[in-house]
Amino acid sequence: MPLVDLGDVTLHYLDEGAPSGPPLVLAHALGTGTMLWDNILPLLPPGLRVVRYDMRGHGRSSTPPAPYSMGALIRDAERLMDHLGLRDAMFVGLSIGGMVAQGLAVKRPDLIRALVLSNTGAKIATPEIWAERIATARRPGGMEELARGSCERWFPRAYVKAGHHQPWYEHLCAHDPEGFAGCAAAISGTDFYTPTSGLRIPTLGIAGSEDGSTPPDLVRETTDLIPGAQFRLLRGTGHVPPIDAPQDYAACLGGFIDATGHLRTAPGDSPPSR
Numbered sequence: 555m556p557l558v559d560l561g562d563v564t565l566h567y568l569d570e571g572a573p574s575g576p577p578l579v580l581a582h583a584l585g586t587g588t589m590l591w592d593n594i595l596p597l598l599p600p601g602l603r604v605v606r607y608d609m610r611g612h613g614r615s616s617t618p619p620a621p622y623s624m625g626a627l628i629r630d631a632e633r634l635m636d637h638l639g640l641r642d643a644m645f646v647g648l649s650i651g652g653m654v655a656q657g658l659a660v661k662r663p664d665l666i667r668a669l670v671l672s673n674t675g676a677k678i679a680t681p682e683i684w685a686e687r688i689a690t691a692r693r694p695g696g697m698e699e700l701a702r703g704s705c706e707r708w709f710p711r712a713y714v715k716a717g718h719h720q721p722w723y724e725h726l727c728a729h730d731p732e733g734f735a736g737c738a739a740a741i742s743g744t745d746f747y748t749p750t751s752g753l754r755i756p757t758l759g760i761a762g763s764e765d766g767s768t769p770p771d772l773v774r775e776t777t778d779l780i781p782g783a784q785f786r787l788l789r790g791t792g793h794v795p796p797i798d799a800p801q802d803y804a805a806c807l808g809g810f811i812d813a814t815g816h817l818r819t820a821p822g823d824s825p826p827s828r
């Protein structure tokens with residue numbers, strides 16, 4: 555199991571695909587992990603080096619005591635990419651992963667050539683909402699309560715009615731409350747409207763029409779902060795389209811990979827002119 559010890563945290567990651575291909579880095583949503591991307595991986599164009607990781611407080615990464623700052627989550631992604639020698643990556647961040655993506659693109663433009671801001675925002679919900687969720691996580695039975703709410707906001711109604719959300723409900727119930735609380739605090743303290751509006755980088759925003767956590771208007775507003783950014787609305791999908799609509803999601807990513815020439819560009823090269 556590939557792990558990197560960064561001193562204050564140990565991160566679990568998966569490094570797959572073409573070892574010398576252009577890097578695609580995937581950062582997941584709160585309460586999920588590397589498995590969020592399982593269904594889209596086989597659908598991506600061949601030739602990419604695909605790196606995904608569990609954020610601190612998630613999966614097989616360690617869980618330092620909460621709270622975490624967004625700066626710490628960004629530093630984790632930065633140190634992992636440096637450790638793996640990755641640069642000029644396309645960075646795909648979903649929800650909290652999309653916040654990490656925005657912050658890392660501002661901090662280390664050498665690491666990121668193109669951004670995918672998926673089901674995310676420059677600011678998500680309010681500090682009051684996050685304080686309530688953190689308190690709930692710490693109560694007995696709290697993770698079950700949070701998992702019920704998350705599944706309602708995350709998945710299209712028909713998906714839940716068919717019971718397809720059940721494995722994710724169970725995964726959320728089993729999540730370490732400390733890791734949840736730590737990352738929830740990081741989201742609560744984040745407002746990236748000003749730094750993100752300074753980005754000048756090829757960007758795609760992806761929203762789901764049935765997303766009750768980061769609705770399409772929020773994703774569009776965030777994407778529109780970056781001049782020239784594209785926006786795609788996936789109809790009938792929720793907050794985590796790699797789970798409920800992997801084909802549509804992979805097609806959307808594949809289109810952006812093609813449009814940016816990412817597969818035709820080695821790290822360190824300038825992108826081909828279109």
Ligand SMILES: O=C(O)CCC(=O)CC(=O)O
Pocket residue numbers: 582583584585648649650651678703704707741766767768
């Ligand atoms: O569960 C929610 O509604 C919020 C989740 C969120 O915004 C953070 C995430 O999914 O990473």
